[in-house]
Amino acid sequence: MLFTPNSDLARRWIRLRDAKPALRVRDAAVTLGVSEAELVALGIGTTATPLAADWRTLLAEMPSVGRVMCLTRNEHCVHERHGCFETVQVSGPHGLVLGSDIDLRLFLGQWRLGFAVRESSKSAERLSLQFFDASGEAVHKIYATDETDRDAFYALIARHTVTRPAPFALAPRKPDTIDRPDSEIDIEGLRIAWRALNDTHDFFGMLGKFNIGRLQALRLVGSEFARELPARALRAALEAASEQHLPIMIFVSSRGCIQIHTGPIRRLVETRGWFNVLDPTFSLHLNELGVAHVFSVRKPTEDGVITSIEAFDARGRTILLMFGARKPGQPELKPWRALIAMLEKQAIP
Secondary structure: OEOOOOHHHHHHHHHHHHHOOOOOHHHHHHHHOOOHHHHHHOOEOOOEEEEOOOHHHHHHHHHHHEEEEEEEEOOOEEEEEEEEOOEEEEEOOEEEEEOOOOEEEEEHHHOOEEEEEEEOOOOOOEEEEEEEOOOOOEEEEEEEEEEEOHHHHHHHHHHHEOOOOOOEOOOOOOOOOOOOOHHHOOHHHHHHHHHOOOOHHHHHHHHHHOOOOHHHHHHHHOOOOEEEEOOOHHHHHHHHHHHOOOOEEEEEEOOOEEEEEEEOOOOEEEEOOEEEEEOOOEEEEEEHHHOOEEEEEEEOOOOOOEEEEEEEOOOOOEEEEEEEOOOOOOOOOHHHHHHHHHHHHHHOO
16 A cells, blocks of 8 residues: 555665665665655655645646756656646646647546655756556656756745645556457558548547557568667667757657657767766656667658657567657658668668
8 A cells, every 4th residue: 555654665775875875765666576666655744745736726826936857768768857737727637738839638537646846966856746547657757957946936836835745556567468369450451541640649549540569560560660670770860859959849758748859969878778868958868678679650640741759679669769750730840851871872771
């Protein structure tokens, strides 16, 4: 049960932090065989404050705190974006956040637990809001920065604090959907439907119609629409975009949030097996060892063909998607298409 004291776990967590002080809490949870939410909940009364699950109201109040850093990650990629919440729209379980450099798609049906977290650091206290799904896995985090109105942030936390949190039973993570055998897929029907696409947002519905996984669809549809590239093509795409100062879009998702960066990327750094974008208002941390499949993908739309780079891990989970920067009604950037063509040419044996 979450919110129930667990002295044994607390002792193991202290020992692990003493041995590896730089270990991130997600990695610590894996090492200890528990969820990240359980480790955060050990701090209730000291470093963690439970929040009421009124996500709509909390998000609607976020513009009052000014600039923040939003973090969304999956197992192999971390996406960090600085900016302000401005427009917050929630309709049922779906949310949309737009603002100065912030672009989020929220799936609030996955949000089960929330905490305000205070962490000590060398320079100052780190203050954040952290949200978790029913299995205790983080779906989204919002951090205060030097540009945040901290008084407003603390006031927001106070309005949403739960003083007597009820016990909550964590549920095991649902297993990944297993793809049907390739022999059961209507491949020609898939190709016909793909050619008939009018909007990139129709793509997910098409996959559902044919009961096919995303990676499976890319494997089967053929080179007219998808071409497999070597795993190193993902880094090559980031490097080329940086060198050309090409504005791109990078999508990284958890089960509860899709976070989007739009703009150029500048500073690329490799550190301890991670390939990073380290720009003033945007950071990306990519574990390249987790990248098992990379595809270039083409989708017809009313604005012309839209191309992307899509990366997956060995289990077929999406790591990230990359597009040339564009808005609805605009054609795709020609330099982005040229970049894709270059990667495809390099992949030819």
